[in-house]
Amino acid sequence: MGADRGKVKIRVKNLKKSFGDLEVLKDISTDVTEGEVVVVIGPSGSGKSTLLRCLNRLEEVSGGSVEIDGVDITAKKVNINKVRENIGMVFQHFNLFQNLNVIDNMTLAPAQLKKCTPEEAKKRAMEMLSRVGLVEKAESFPSQLSGGQKQRVAIARALCMQPGIMLFDEPTSALDPEMVGEVLQVMKALASDGMTMVIVTHEMGFAREVSDRVLFMDGGYIVEEGTPDELLLHPKEPRTIDFLNKVL
Amino acid sequence: MVKIITEYGGLLLTAMGRTLLLALLGLFFACIIGLIFGMLSVLKNRVCNVIAQVFVDVIRGVPMIVLAFFIYFGMPYLFNTIIGGFNIILSALQAGTICLALNCGAYMSEIIRAGIQSVDVGQMEAARSLGLSYFVSMRKVVLPQAIRTMIPSIINQFIITLKDTSILSVIGFPELVNTAKNVQANTFMAFQTWAIVGVMYLIVITILSRSAKMVERRLNVGR
Numbered sequence: 001m002g003a004d005r006g007k008v009k010i011r012v013k014n015l016k017k018s019f020g021d022l023e024v025l026k027d028i029s030t031d032v033t034e035g036e037v038v039v040v041i042g043p044s045g046s047g048k049s050t051l052l053r054c055l056n057r058l059e060e061v062s063g064g065s066v067e068i069d070g071v072d073i074t075a076k077k078v079n080i081n082k083v084r085e086n087i088g089m090v091f092q093h094f095n096l097f098q099n100l101n102v103i104d105n106m107t108l109a110p111a112q113l114k115k116c117t118p119e120e121a122k123k124r125a126m127e128m129l130s131r132v133g134l135v136e137k138a139e140s141f142p143s144q145l146s147g148g149q150k151q152r153v154a155i156a157r158a159l160c161m162q163p164g165i166m167l168f169d170e171p172t173s174a175l176d177p178e179m180v181g182e183v184l185q186v187m188k189a190l191a192s193d194g195m196t197m198v199i200v201t202h203e204m205g206f207a208r209e210v211s212d213r214v215l216f217m218d219g220g221y222i223v224e225e226g227t228p229d230e231l232l233l234h235p236k237e238p239r240t241i242d243f244l245n246k247v248l
Numbered sequence: 249m250v251k252i253i254t255e256y257g258g259l260l261l262t263a264m265g266r267t268l269l270l271a272l273l274g275l276f277f278a279c280i281i282g283l284i285f286g287m288l289s290v291l292k293n294r295v296c297n298v299i300a301q302v303f304v305d306v307i308r309g310v311p312m313i314v315l316a317f318f319i320y321f322g323m324p325y326l327f328n329t330i331i332g333g334f335n336i337i338l339s340a341l342q343a344g345t346i347c348l349a350l351n352c353g354a355y356m357s358e359i360i361r362a363g364i365q366s367v368d369v370g371q372m373e374a375a376r377s378l379g380l381s382y383f384v385s386m387r388k389v390v391l392p393q394a395i396r397t398m399i400p401s402i403i404n405q406f407i408i409t410l411k412d413t414s415i416l417s418v419i420g421f422p423e424l425v426n427t428a429k430n431v432q433a434n435t436f437m438a439f440q441t442w443a444i445v446g447v448m449y450l451i452v453i454t455i456l457s458r459s460a461k462m463v464e465r466r467l468n469v470g471r
Contacts, residue, residue: 056377058373058376081376081379081380081381082379083379084377084379085378085379087377088377089374091370093368095368095370095371096374097388097389098371098393099392100389108375108378108380108388109378109379109380112380112388113380154374157378158377
């Protein structure tokens, strides 16, 4: 857990989110500090993914605030595109751009946003590909990759923007079992490099091994939180115990 | 038959050229209109959606021949006589182009809307999550994928529009049907005249749809 406890990267205060009449997030408050790896678990419909999607405003919040590096990103005047450049996101269904090959998937945003020259973007993309072990797939199209390879490219694509925070929305849930390991390994390496990460997952083993803190969500609230050992091995709340009994 | 071809062949070919000119002009503006209203209908903005919906409903709900009369006779009358102070005279080509562009544009906007909505929302979300703006994401990620699914419908619409130019004979534009009417009146050879005209349309449209098929196949490479 060698996280540098200090600077708060993400501060969620009294966050609420409704879809019409359905209140998905009721009152969420939590901080994520620099270098911390936070895993969010909970039954489906508990609001985990919605919470994650509020952190880069893919969902507009209904109440409360989300601060990234001290800036309230729910404020109307915030340039959300600038904020998102610093927050990588990895999706359950990979969402690689189907019309572009791997290298173009990775260089599109850095080149469009003038983060660097196209040559530099390509060079960095190749570095990232070698980190996830897929250099030979640079010219392939997403349809030619396996699920695990797609997700590794998706992670590498997010890293090309050199974000300070990475969000993972059930990154292994759509994968065949034998491909889960390769993706978790990439995430593990990222965590040990000190990346600030928020991960929604059902991989309890991964949560125990890699995370600094686990949040258990149910019914739109954070029901319980603690270190992986506290929460996964010695849960206190009945709902947490109930959930863990079902999944473990 | 031979007499018509030798005596009126050149005239009919010129008329076919005008038909194609009218169709091309109409299609060009229809694409612009279709893209604008197609985009308006997918934006997350009620007002934009309603504007696009009203446009499509109005154009779809009016026969093209009525639209043609309305634009060619009705609009100048409105501005020159009812409101007054204007002196607008539309040529048959101008009125025809506007009419085709509006009509085809309405259908194109529906094709474009459906095409955009057929692309998984995850593609837009992934692009936005990287910090790209809505319009860059649309242009670089969503539209290229949408166009592939739109191509067959767009080609279909092109062909319909090409054939719809014949309706504009009613406002006196000398396209193929209008010219053929004169040929028939001069020669009294109704069967031969309309057979030739039918074959001419058939040839042009077959060439169009065959080459469109080739474009479609080319675009599907790498999918």
